[in-house]
Amino acid sequence: MPDILPEQTPVWQHIERTVADLLAAYAYREIRFPIVESTELFKRSIGEVTDIVEKEMYTFDDRNGDSLTLRPEGTAGCVRAAIQNGLINQPQRLWYTGPMFRYERPQKGRQRQFHQIGVECFGLDGPDIDAEQICMLARLWKTLGVADHVRLELNSLGSPEARSAYRALLVEYLEQHRGELDEDSERRLESNPLRILDSKNERTQQILAGAPMLHEHLDAESAAHFKRVCELLDAAGVAYVINPKLVRGLDYYCKTVFEWVTESLGAQGTVCGGGRYDGLVEQLGGQTTRGLGFAMGIERLVLLLEAAGVSVTDRASPDVYWVLGDEDSQRWALALSERMRDAAPNLKMQLHSGGGSFKSQMKKADKSGAVVALLVGEDERNAGEVTLRYLRDSDRSQERVSADALESKLATELAHCAD
C-alpha cells in the first residue's frame, strides 16, 4: 500500500483532471460511495469462485459481528448505491474514483491498495453505448499521449445461457487432458473453467489450441450485438484485436468485454478493463436493468505516462518566490503579498519562511521553480519598492518596481513567460 509522494502527485492530478474533463464532455456524472461494503455484496457480484473473492479480499467483522470488506473494485458498490437511491429508474452515465484493495502479491503495477477511475452506465441496452465507451477511452489515450502504447482487445461472452452451454463443451474437451493441465487450471475445471482460457501456462495454452471457442457458440442476440459494436468501432476508426480467450476475472460480465493492454509495463500490462453486465442489477435486488462499464488503474497509467516519456508540469510550483530580509520587511511583504492575492487569486506565490542568508534564500527560490524572485530588504521597504529578479532569463538580471505597480508588472511578465 504505497504512499504517493509530492513528487508523484502532479502526474496523478494531471491524469485525474484529464479523465474528469473528458467524462464531463461525454455527460458522465460523478458518484461517491463507501470504501467498505458488506462482504456478501462482493461475493454475490464478483462471484464466489473468483481469485478476488477466494483469496484477495480484506474482510473483517465489525463490532456488531457483521462481515465487511474493503472494496476490491467499484462496480458492486456503484450498483448497490444506484439501486438503493433509486437511480436505475432511468438511464445513468456515472463515474467514480478512489482506492480499491486486493490482497495480491505486490510488484510493479500491482499494489494491495490501488486506485481506479471507473465508469458505469445503467439502463442502456444498445451496442452504441458499448462503442461510445470504447471511443471515449481511445480519445483519453490520445489526450494523455499514450495512444501508441496501448492495444484494445475485445471479445463477447454471450448470454449466461450460451456461456453455460459453452462451458459444458469446454469442460468435456479439457477433461480429456486433465492430467496435462497446470495445477490452477485443473482446479478451475470444477470451479471456473472459463478462466482456464487465460492461463499463462504454455502446455495449457497448447491444449487450448484444440478447444472449442466461445465465439463459435454465441447466442444470436449476443453475436449481432458484438458484430454491431465492431462495425461502430470500425466506423469511428478505433482499432481493436478480437481476443477469443479474453474472459475477465469477475463473474458478472456478459456480451462485450474489453481490455486495453500495453507491452510497456512488463507483466501487469492491463491498464483498463470492462464490459457489459446485463444481469447484475437484478442479481443484486434491483429491477431488470442492463449495465456496462470499465475501470482503469491509475498507478498503471502513471507508469505508462512515464514509459511514454510524457512530462507533466507541477502546478503547485510557485510563479513567484519572496526573498525576505529583517522582521519589518517580512511584515511589510506579507501585507503586500496578501493585497496582491486579493487582486490576483491565481498568482502562485511562496513567501520564504525560516530566515537564512540572502544567498541560501535565493538558492531555494531557484529550486522552487519560480520564474521571478521578489526581494524585500530594508532598502526596498523604505522606498516602497520591491526588487524583481528574473530567475529563468539570463538576458535580464533585475529591476526595482514600486509596490503599487507590482501586481500589473507580474501579470505582464508571467503572461510573457507562459507564451
Ligand code: HAM
Ligand atoms: P479489473 O480488471 O479487476 O476490473 O480492474 C480494472 C483495472 O484496475 C485493471 O485493468 C488495472 O489497471 C487496475 N488494477 C486491478 N488490480 C490492481 C492492482 N492490484 N494494482 C494496481 N492496479 C490494479 C474491475 O475492477 C471492474 N470493476 C471494471 C468494470 C467496471 N467493469 C465494469 N465496470
